[in-house]
Amino acid sequence: MRIGLLVYFLRKALENIWTNPFLSLVTLSTIAISMLILGLFSLIYLNVQQSLHQMGDELQITAYLQETISSEQAEVLRSKVADWPEVEGITYISKEQALARFRSQLREYAGILEGLKENPLPASLELTLMPQYGRSGNIKELSTRLGRLSGVAEVQYGRKWMAKLRVFVEVMKLVGITVGGLLLIATIFVISNTIKLTFYSRREELEIMRLVGATDFFIKAPFLIEGLLHGLGGALLAAGGLSLLILFLFSHLDLPLRLAVMAGSLPMGQLVAGFLGLGLLLGVLGSMVSLRRFLRP
Amino acid sequence: MIQLYHVYKAYGGEQHALHDVTLTADKGDFLFITGPSGAGKTTLLKLIFCAEQATRGQLLVDGINLQRLKRSGVPYLRRKIGVVFQDFKLLGERTVFANVGLTLEVTGRPRAYIEKKVRQILRLVGLDAKENHLCCRLSGGEQQRVAIARAVAANPIIVLADEPTGNLDDEITLEILELFREINRRGTTVVLATHNRELIEKVPGAKVGILRQGRLVAAGVARQVMAQRSALEISSQGVL
Numbered sequence: 295m296r297i298g299l300l301v302y303f304l305r306k307a308l309e310n311i312w313t314n315p316f317l318s319l320v321t322l323s324t325i326a327i328s329m330l331i332l333g334l335f336s337l338i339y340l341n342v343q344q345s346l347h348q349m350g351d352e353l354q355i356t357a358y359l360q361e362t363i364s365s366e367q368a369e370v371l372r373s374k375v376a377d378w379p380e381v382e383g384i385t386y387i388s389k390e391q392a393l394a395r396f397r398s399q400l401r402e403y404a405g406i407l408e409g410l411k412e413n414p415l416p417a418s419l420e421l422t423l424m425p426q427y428g429r430s431g432n433i434k435e436l437s438t439r440l441g442r443l444s445g446v447a448e449v450q451y452g453r454k455w456m457a458k459l460r461v462f463v464e465v466m467k468l469v470g471i472t473v474g475g476l477l478l479i480a481t482i483f484v485i486s487n488t489i490k491l492t493f494y495s496r497r498e499e500l501e502i503m504r505l506v507g508a509t510d511f512f513i514k515a516p517f518l519i520e521g522l523l524h525g526l527g528g529a530l531l532a533a534g535g536l537s538l539l540i541l542f543l544f545s546h547l548d549l550p551l552r553l554a555v556m557a558g559s560l561p562m563g564q565l566v567a568g569f570l571g572l573g574l575l576l577g578v579l580g581s582m583v584s585l586r587r588f589l590r591p
Numbered sequence: 592m593i594q595l596y597h598v599y600k601a602y603g604g605e606q607h608a609l610h611d612v613t614l615t616a617d618k619g620d621f622l623f624i625t626g627p628s629g630a631g632k633t634t635l636l637k638l639i640f641c642a643e644q645a646t647r648g649q650l651l652v653d654g655i656n657l658q659r660l661k662r663s664g665v666p667y668l669r670r671k672i673g674v675v676f677q678d679f680k681l682l683g684e685r686t687v688f689a690n691v692g693l694t695l696e697v698t699g700r701p702r703a704y705i706e707k708k709v710r711q712i713l714r715l716v717g718l719d720a721k722e723n724h725l726c727c728r729l730s731g732g733e734q735q736r737v738a739i740a741r742a743v744a745a746n747p748i749i750v751l752a753d754e755p756t757g758n759l760d761d762e763i764t765l766e767i768l769e770l771f772r773e774i775n776r777r778g779t780t781v782v783l784a785t786h787n788r789e790l791i792e793k794v795p796g797a798k799v800g801i802l803r804q805g806r807l808v809a810a811g812v813a814r815q816v817m818a819q820r821s822a823l824e825i826s827s828q829g830v831l
Contacts, residue, residue, distance in 0.1 A: 296699065298699075298701055298702070299699050302696070302699075498682065499682055499685075499693075501680075502680050502682065502693065503693065503697050504666070505640075505642070505669065505674065505676075505680065506669065506670075506674075506693060506694045506697055506741070506745075507666045507667070507669035507670035507694070507697055507698065507745070508666060508697035509663070509666045509667075509697075510663075510666075512666075512697055512699070
C-alpha cells in the first residue's frame with residue numbers, strides 16, 4: 295500500500311476520533327479500565343504462581359527415624375530412598391547434628407535443653423524433591439510410602455497451606471479467565487459501538503463515496519485504523535496505570551516478603567507488549583464487528 | 592458503450608419498473624431517456640451504474656456484463672461512470688473543492704493531482720471562484736454545477752444525469768445543458784434522463800429513448816423520433 299494512502303487513512307481515522315471527542319474518551323477509558331483489571335488479575339496470578347513454583351523447588355520432606363535405629367541401618371535406608379525417582383537429594387542428619395542445628399538456629403531457647411540428660415531430638419533423613427514432582431502436589435502419597443519403611447517413625451512435609459494456596463490459584467485462574475473474557479467481550483462491544491456511531495455520523499459521505507467508486511476496503515480502512523488507535527491508546531493507558539499502581543503498592547503497602555521480592559522480577563516488558571498486542575486485536579475485532587454489518591451488500 | 596438487451600426490472604410483485612427494454616448508446620453519443628414520472632427513467636440509470644440489478648436480460652457497459660459483475664468489481668465500473676443525481680447528493684457542510692475532490696480521493700490519487708484536476712474542472716463549470724464555499728450556501732444552479740463537476744472529475748467514459756435541470760429556471764437549464772454538451776463534445780457518452788422535451792430539441796444529433804410504464808415505446812435519433820411522436824399525438828387528437 296502506498297504511504298500516501300496510509301497517511302490518508304490515518305488522517306481520516308483521526309478526523310473520526312476528533313469528530314466525537316467525548317465518545318472517544320469514553321471508549322479509551324473503558325478499554326483502559328478493562329485491561330487494567332485484566333492486568334491486575336494476571337499480575338496477582340503470575341505472582342502467586344511463581345511463588346508456588348519457587349516453593350515447589352524448595353520443597354522438603356523430613357523422615358524422622360526411630361530411636362533404636364543404628365547409623366548403619368540409617369545409611370541403608372538413606373541409599374534406598376535416594377534411588378527413588380522423585381528424590382533429588384537426601385541427607386542423613388544424626389541426633390547430634392540435629393541438636394547442634396537446633397542450638398544454632400534457636401539460640402535464645404537453647405536453655406530449655408540444658409536440663410535434659412539425653413538428646414531428645416531424633417535422627418532424620420531430609421529429602422529434596424525433583425522440581426516437577428514438588429509442584430505436582432502428590433507429596434502426600436510419597437510421604438505415606440516413606441512412612442511405611444521400617445525404621446521411619448514419622449514423616450513431615452509441612453506447609454499444608456501450600457495446598458490451599460494451590461486451590462486459591464486455581465480459583466483465581468478461573469475467575470480471571472471468566473471476568474477477563476467478559477471484559478474483553480465488553481471492550482469489543484464498546485469499540486464496535488463507537489465505530490458504529492462514527493459510521494452513522496458519516497453515513498451520507500460514505501454512501502456518496504460508494505456511489506463514486508470507493509471500494510469496501512477504502513471505506514473500511516479508516517474505521518479499522520480508528521479501532522486500532524482506540525485499542526492501542528487504551529492499552530497504553532492501562533499499561534501506564536498498572537505500572538503506577540505497582541509502584542504505589544510496593545512502596546506503600548506491607549506485602550508478604552515473597553510477593554515483594556517477586557515484584558523485582560515481574561515480566562513488565564512482556565506484560566506491556568501483551569497489552570499492546572491485545573489492544574490492537576481488540577481494536578480490529580471491534581471495528582470489524584460493526585463494519586461487517588454495515589458493509590453488507 | 593452501453594447495451595441493454597431485453598432488460599426487466601421488478602421490485603417485488605408483478606409490476607415491472609422496466610419491461611423488456613432493448614437500447615444501445617455508442618461511444619460519444621448523447622442519449623436522452625424521456626417519459627413521464629414513474630416511467631422507469633431513474634431505474635434505467637440505476638441499472639447502468641449498478642445501484643440496482645436487472646431481474647432479467649443483459650446489460651453491457653464498456654464491454655462488461657453487469658449481470659456477471661462481482662460485488663468487488665462494482666467500484667471499478669463506477670469509476671468509469673460519472674453520475675449527476677436528481678437530488679445532487681452533495682455534502683452540504685463541505686466545500687465545493689472537497690465535494691468535487693471526493694471522486695478522485697476514492698481512487699487514491701495523490702493530493703497534488705487532486706488539487707490540479709479539481710481546479711481545472713471547476714474552471715470548466717464556472718465555479719473556480721467558489722472552491723472554498725460550503726455547498727449548502729450555493730444556489731440550486733451552482734449546486735448542480737458542483738454535482739456535474741464531481742461527475743466528470745475522474746474523466747469518466749460515461750456521464751449519467753437524472754433530471755439535472757428539474758428544479759432550475761430556463762436560463763440556468765440552458766447553461767447546464769450546454770455543460771453536458773461540452774462534456775459530450777470531449778468524447779464522453781452522456782445519458783440524460785428528463786421529462787423536459789424542450790431540452791431534447793436543443794441537442795441536434797442526440798438519440799432518444801422514450802419510456803412509458805417501464806416499456807421503451809420509441810428509440811432512435813431524437814429529431815426523427817420526436818417528430819413522429821408529435822405527428823402521432825396530433826393525429827390522435829384529430830381522431831378524438
